[in-house]
Amino acid sequence: MTSTQERAEDPDLPYNVFAKACPSRGTLEHVTGRWGGLTLGALHEGSLRFNELRRRIDGVSEKMLSQTLHALERDGLVHREAQPSNPPRVDYELTPLGREVTERLLTLIHFVEGRMDDVLAARERYDGTRGTL
Amino acid sequence: MTSTQERAEDPDLPYNVFAKACPSRGTLEHVTGRWGGLTLGALHEGSLRFNELRRRIDGVSEKMLSQTLHALERDGLVHREAQPSNPPRVDYELTPLGREVTERLLTLIHFVEGRMDDVLAARERYDGTRGTL
DNA sequence: CGGTATCCCGGCCGATACTG
DNA sequence: CAGTATCGGCCGGGATACCG
Numbered sequence: 380m381t382s383t384q385e386r387a388e389d390p391d392l393p394y395n396v397f398a399k400a401c402p403s404r405g406t407l408e409h410v411t412g413r414w415g416g417l418t419l420g421a422l423h424e425g426s427l428r429f430n431e432l433r434r435r436i437d438g439v440s441e442k443m444l445s446q447t448l449h450a451l452e453r454d455g456l457v458h459r460e461a462q463p464s465n466p467p468r469v470d471y472e473l474t475p476l477g478r479e480v481t482e483r484l485l486t487l488i489h490f491v492e493g494r495m496d497d498v499l500a501a502r503e504r505y506d507g508t509r510g511t512l
Numbered sequence: 513m514t515s516t517q518e519r520a521e522d523p524d525l526p527y528n529v530f531a532k533a534c535p536s537r538g539t540l541e542h543v544t545g546r547w548g549g550l551t552l553g554a555l556h557e558g559s560l561r562f563n564e565l566r567r568r569i570d571g572v573s574e575k576m577l578s579q580t581l582h583a584l585e586r587d588g589l590v591h592r593e594a595q596p597s598n599p600p601r602v603d604y605e606l607t608p609l610g611r612e613v614t615e616r617l618l619t620l621i622h623f624v625e626g627r628m629d630d631v632l633a634a635r636e637r638y639d640g641t642r643g644t645l
Numbered sequence: 646c647g648g649t650a651t652c653c654c655g656g657c658c659g660a661t662a663c664t665g
Numbered sequence: 666c667a668g669t670a671t672c673g674g675c676c677g678g679g680a681t682a683c684c685g
Contacts, residue, residue, distance in 0.1 A: 394626075396621055396624075411545075429667050441667090453635055455633070455638075490612065506586070
């Protein structure tokens with residue numbers, strides 16, 4: 380009864396992404412997912428409106444952006460501020476918790492961006508040794 | 513000719529995950545993907561064999577672990593050490609670059625794990641205001 | 646042990662159309 | 666502008682079987 384699957388329910392055990400049923404796994408996927416990370420990154424510079432975000436995040440569709448924003452809002456990382464004007468105006472911004480998460484995420488992103496030359500070189504070496512089979 | 517899609521090819525521009533065609537986007541997805549992050553995290557404590565990894569990462573299939581390890585090896589983040597013995601023994605370990613990436617990734621993971629109570633509380637508030645429609 | 650090959654299903658995600 | 670609704674393809678990824 381102390382299998383790894385139960386860690387999420389046991390209040391004495393810490394949250395652990397390595398356990399399949401731990402809710403932290405889901406939240407981490409929202410944060411690091413294909414669009415989640417880019418959305419948080421874009422919002423780090425300040426609040427943005429829906430279509431501003433869409434333009435900022437090259438390649439995202441309306442549907443995925445909407446879905447991503449809902450997930451992040453639900454997790455308490457993004458705040459949605461709607462003004463009942465006409466035309467409607469909705470601003471999205473990071474919550475304090477979201478800002479803390481995003482800072483740690485951006486540290487990772489910027490590091491990877493800065494080492495892409497190394498990564499690309501490793502790729503060529505890897506592909507080379509297999510001799511284009 | 514200076515559209516956002518071309519940043520990857522222009523050597524003067526830095527790598528930028530926000531651009532659709534930038535290779536850093538792909539590598540970041542390997543690192544933060546469903547299994548990539550967990551694999552790097554598991555290897556951070558030391559080198560592990562294939563089936564040790566499989567047991568450590570709750571829920572991963574042989575196929576996905578194999579696929580994930582290949583991608584990370586190709587990106588130069590994981591080193592594969594095979595011994596031609598019988599039975600075969602293969603050890604996986606982080607490269608220096610992989611270790612640097614993983615440290616930044618773990619900072620993020622541990623922060624999220626530590627704030628899951630806040631996230632779960634936000635979820636209940638969010639779901640509550642919509643009144644189970 | 647340490648994988649690869651194959652099958653196949655669910656759901657991710659893009660495209661399009663529509664609403665307030 | 667700020668989304669929701671719906672459809673459909675594609676592929677991520679699990680299950681199984683097989684190989685060195």
